[in-house]
Structures are given as structure tokens and as C-alpha cells.
Amino acid sequence: MRRVGLLLAAVVLAVFGTGLVYAYASGADSRAMAGQRPVQVLVVVGSVPAQMAASEAVAEGLLEVRSLPRRAVPEGAVADVEELEGRVAASELFVGEVVLPGRFVDPSVSGALSIPVGMLAVSVELTDPGRVAGFVVPGSEVAIFDTFDLPKDPSAAGEVEQATRLLLPRVKVLAAGPTSVRSAAAAQPQESAPVEEVPVATSVLTVAVNQAGAEKLVHATQTGTVSFGLLTSNSTTGPSTGVDNNSLFK
Numbered sequence: 666m667r668r669v670g671l672l673l674a675a676v677v678l679a680v681f682g683t684g685l686v687y688a689y690a691s692g693a694d695s696r697a698m699a700g701q702r703p704v705q706v707l708v709v710v711g712s713v714p715a716q717m718a719a720s721e722a723v724a725e726g727l728l729e730v731r732s733l734p735r736r737a738v739p740e741g742a743v744a745d746v747e748e749l750e751g752r753v754a755a756s757e758l759f760v761g762e763v764v765l766p767g768r769f770v771d772p773s774v775s776g777a778l779s780i781p782v783g784m785l786a787v788s789v790e791l792t793d794p795g796r797v798a799g800f801v802v803p804g805s806e807v808a809i810f811d812t813f814d815l816p817k818d819p820s821a822a823g824e825v826e827q828a829t830r831l832l833l834p835r836v837k838v839l840a841a842g843p844t845s846v847r848s849a850a851a852a853q854p855q856e857s858a859p860v861e862e863v864p865v866a867t868s869v870l871t872v873a874v875n876q877a878g879a880e881k882l883v884h885a886t887q888t889g890t891v892s893f894g895l896l897t898s899n900s901t902t903g904p905s906t907g908v909d910n911n912s913l914f915k
Contacts, residue, residue: 765804813889830907
């Protein structure tokens with residue numbers, strides 16, 4: 666009887682485990698389908714110049730409501746042009762952008778750039794990877810990182826290694842400038858050997874920061890390499906010691 670009881674218990678556990686696996690797989694499928702479910706959003710289909718009214722942009726066929734997979738839509742994306750009633754473009758909008766509320770502002774805003782009270786607008790030139798492959802757009806919130814030279818040893822003058830640390834944990838992007846292409850060789854010292862010129866796509870992003878943040882950001886752009894990390898409402902950032910060449914794989 667004991668052996669039969671153990672056998673029955675094993676069968677029950679097996680059935681229960683199979684049910685759990687099935688439930689998890691079904692949930693995963695549901696989550697994947699939810700991410701692919703189309704949502705209606707306003708998309709830029711023709712370049713919209715700065716200070717053009719949203720209603721005018723729609724009338725000229727520059728903005729259209731389109732269906733996109735939910736996972737490809739930034740948080741807070743505009744679904745209906747009526748949400749932008751009476752507003753004008755804060756800066757030029759480019760084809761393919763998903764429209765976010767911050768891209769259109771009240772026409773009374775000076776320079777059509779809506780800067781939060783008590784903040785400054787600071788612009789940074791970034792390569793495409795530095796702006797998360799172009800996914801950072803006006804209205805996005807980003808963490809800013811700085812890669813800089815760190816002395817290897819105070820007693821070893823001139824010897825440095827690279828380190829990366831979080832510079833600013835969360836800032837709002839106000840505007841995105843047009844993408845341009847420059848030569849990577851332009852940054853090479855004149856006395857170095859000639860190198861092949863490699864075109865690098867760059868764009869200018871403008872963020873809102875307080876004075877302390879502006880000082881850090883300006884200094885970092887002058888002395889190191891700045892990169893942005895795209896945040897969501899659930900993203901967490903905080904103080905850390907960062908990483909350097911020695912600690913990278915620890």
C-alpha cells in the first residue's frame with residue numbers, strides 16, 4: 666500500500682508540474698502577443714518645421730495616425746492630434762518619429778522650447794550608439810554616463826586607464842537636432858599617422874538640467890565621452906563606483 670501511495674503522489678506532482686509549465690508558457694505567449702498588439706499613435710510622415718501648428722501639419726499630411734506594435738511605442742506617445750490642440754512644434758520633427766507631447770508646445774513659449782521652471786537647456790552632440798540607436802527622442806527620460814581617463818597610479822605620472830560612471834541619473838530630453846555626418850579622423854592628433862576617414866553619424870540632443878547638472882554635463886562633454894541610457898518609469902539608477910579597465914569583468 667505504501668508503494669502505491671508513493672506512486673500516486675508522484676503522479677499528482679507530475680500533473681501539477683505540467684500544469685505549472687503550461688500556465689507559464691501560456692503567460693509568456695500572452696505577454697509576447699501583448700507586446701505585438703497594435704496601438705494607434707501619431708507618426709511624422711513628412712518633416713515638420715519648428716513652430717508649425719499641429720493642426721496645420723495634419724492638414725498638410727505631415728502627421729498621420731498609424732498602427733504600431735505596442736512594444737515599439739514610447740511611453741506617453743500621442744494617439745490623437747486633438748491632444749495637441751493649439752500647440753506648435755517645439756523644434757523640427759523628422760520623418761519616422763512617434764510624436765510625444767513634449768514635441769509640441771504652447772506658442773507663447775519663448776523660442777518654442779519648453780524648459781521646466783528652474784532648469785537650463787544644455788545640448789550634447791552624440792553618435793548614434795550614444796543616443797541608443799536613435800530611440801532617444803524629445804520627451805524621453807535618460808540616464809547620462811561619462812567615460813573618462815582615470816590615473817592608474819598617483820605615483821605613475823601620465824599613465825591612465827578608462828573608467829565609466831553614472832553622471833546624471835535621470836534627465837528629460839527637450840529636443841533632438843538633425844543628424845549629421847562627420848569624419849572620425851577629424852578628432853585624431855595632427856602629428857599622428859594618417860588614418861582612413863570613417864564617416865560617423867552624430868546628432869544634437871538638448872536636455873533639461875539644473876545648474877549643478879549643467880556644470881557636470883558641460884565638463885564631461887569637454888573632457889570625456891558622454892552616452893545616454895534610455896529610461897522607463899520603472900528604470901532604476903543610483904550612485905555607484907562605476908567600472909574601469911581592472912574592474913570591468915569582476
